[in-house]
Amino acid sequence: MNYRDLGNTGLKVSEIGMGCEGFSENQYKNTARMLDAAQEYGINYFDLYASDPQLRASVGKALVGRREDFIIQAHICSVWKNGQYMRTRDIREVRAGFEELMTLLQTDYLDVGMIHYVDSLCDWETIANGPVLEYARELKQAGRIHHIGLSSHNPEVALEAVKSGAIEVLMFSINPCYDLQPATENVEELWSEKNYAKPLVNMDQERQELYELCQRRGVGITVMKAFGGGDLLDEKLSPAGKALTPAQCIHYALTRPAVATVLAGARSVEQMKTSVAYETATEEEKDYALAFAAFPNISWKGHCMYCSHCAPCPKKIDVASVTKFLNLAKAQKEIPETVREHYAVLPHHARECIRCGACETRCPFGVSIMENMKEAAEIFGK
Ligand code: SF4
Numbered sequence: 001m002n003y004r005d006l007g008n009t010g011l012k013v014s015e016i017g018m019g020c021e022g023f024s025e026n027q028y029k030n031t032a033r034m035l036d037a038a039q040e041y042g043i044n045y046f047d048l049y050a051s052d053p054q055l056r057a058s059v060g061k062a063l064v065g066r067r068e069d070f071i072i073q074a075h076i077c078s079v080w081k082n083g084q085y086m087r088t089r090d091i092r093e094v095r096a097g098f099e100e101l102m103t104l105l106q107t108d109y110l111d112v113g114m115i116h117y118v119d120s121l122c123d124w125e126t127i128a129n130g131p132v133l134e135y136a137r138e139l140k141q142a143g144r145i146h147h148i149g150l151s152s153h154n155p156e157v158a159l160e161a162v163k164s165g166a167i168e169v170l171m172f173s174i175n176p177c178y179d180l181q182p183a184t185e186n187v188e189e190l191w192s193e194k195n196y197a198k199p200l201v202n203m204d205q206e207r208q209e210l211y212e213l214c215q216r217r218g219v220g221i222t223v224m225k226a227f228g229g230g231d232l233l234d235e236k237l238s239p240a241g242k243a244l245t246p247a248q249c250i251h252y253a254l255t256r257p258a259v260a261t262v263l264a265g266a267r268s269v270e271q272m273k274t275s276v277a278y279e280t281a282t283e284e285e286k287d288y289a290l291a292f293a294a295f296p297n298i299s300w301k302g303h304c305m306y307c308s309h310c311a312p313c314p315k316k317i318d319v320a321s322v323t324k325f326l327n328l329a330k331a332q333k334e335i336p337e338t339v340r341e342h343y344a345v346l347p348h349h350a351r352e353c354i355r356c357g358a359c360e361t362r363c364p365f366g367v368s369i370m371e372n373m374k375e376a377a378e379i380f381g382k
Pocket residue numbers: 289303304305306307308309310311319320323362363364365366367369
């Protein structure tokens with residue numbers, strides 16, 4: 001298992017994380033089995049948004065004696081009311097829900113306290129200027145949560161939250177189809193047939209800006225919906241009209257800037273194994289470039305997807321990384337020091353490019369790689 005920095009939190013998280021789908025309400029045994037398997041495979045990060053008290057109690061019981069082995073991202077504002085899951089901003093309910101969560105989990109801290117499901121700007125304003133964010137800060141100060149996070153499907157909201165400096169972790173829905181769609185307050189719109197009826201060109205600018213801003217600000221992204229709820233794995237259900245494999249979906253998410261872990265939804269150990277297989281997959285198995293290039297109706301022409309399909313370069317330049325740092329640098333007037341440092345430690349730099357053109361013949365998206373290398377060499381001075 002590979003581990004990545006979760007932004008600037010200081011946490012090292014497994015690049016394959018776990019959603020809470022496999023934790024079952026009544027069957028503590030299943031939950032314990034999922035955590036056993038996670039440990040066996042090196043998964044140290046999981047998300048817990050579900051609010052069912054029985055489910056939370058199962059997780060708490062399964063964690064006894066191994067709390068320290070896991071980095072837990074659990075949600076505040078997700079509560080259980082009248083026998084069902086509810087999202088709330090009522091501070092009395094939020095406080096009571098958090099206390100119950102901690103009791104049921106049998107722990108005295110969360111690694112990341114996620115402000116749950118913020119998909120509208122108005123909701124974000126209420127949170128940022130009201131008691132919910134204040135409460136999250138109070139919990140952090142008391143050491144009961146170590147980092148403040150926020151979960152969202154809306155890049156506009158997520159951008160505001162990241163710009164505010166209030167959050168250190170962002171849980172965001174990332175997959176190649178969502179990435180084509182503009183911001184919306186209704187997550188259903190991201191999958192709506194009418195939005196895929198017309199030709200789609202390139203990634204939504206705001207999403208690109210979001211990932212790049214997170215990278216520059218050191219906000220770690222944890223990914224939900226990498227498989228589009230499973231639809232992307234099925235040709236008949238995928239809005240792209242072609243099926244992808246789990247390894248391709250995971251690789252796509254992990255190659256976006258700032259992404260630290262993919263919370264691969266797994267209802268069983270078998271499904272978890274499928275996601276963990278990413279760790280031993282070959283470069284060909286992970287490569288999503290040709291699959292994307294074959295999507296009917298969707299084009300990423302001229303846009304670098306950081307897929308590395310253009311490798312190998314005779315000068316050993318990592319074109320995907322150079323291009324990622326180039327885009328991060330270009331998005332700002334001044335190059336952020338962290339971007340400059342990350343570029344500097346690459347083993348080979350753009351200036352080494354001999355303009356042989358081999359990479360361009362392999363890029364399925366028609367990216368002007370030689371021009372990009374020239375620009376990167378100028379901007380970074382090497
Ligand atoms: S230049 Fe093309 S092949 Fe290379 S990483 Fe970018 S999109 Fe992929």
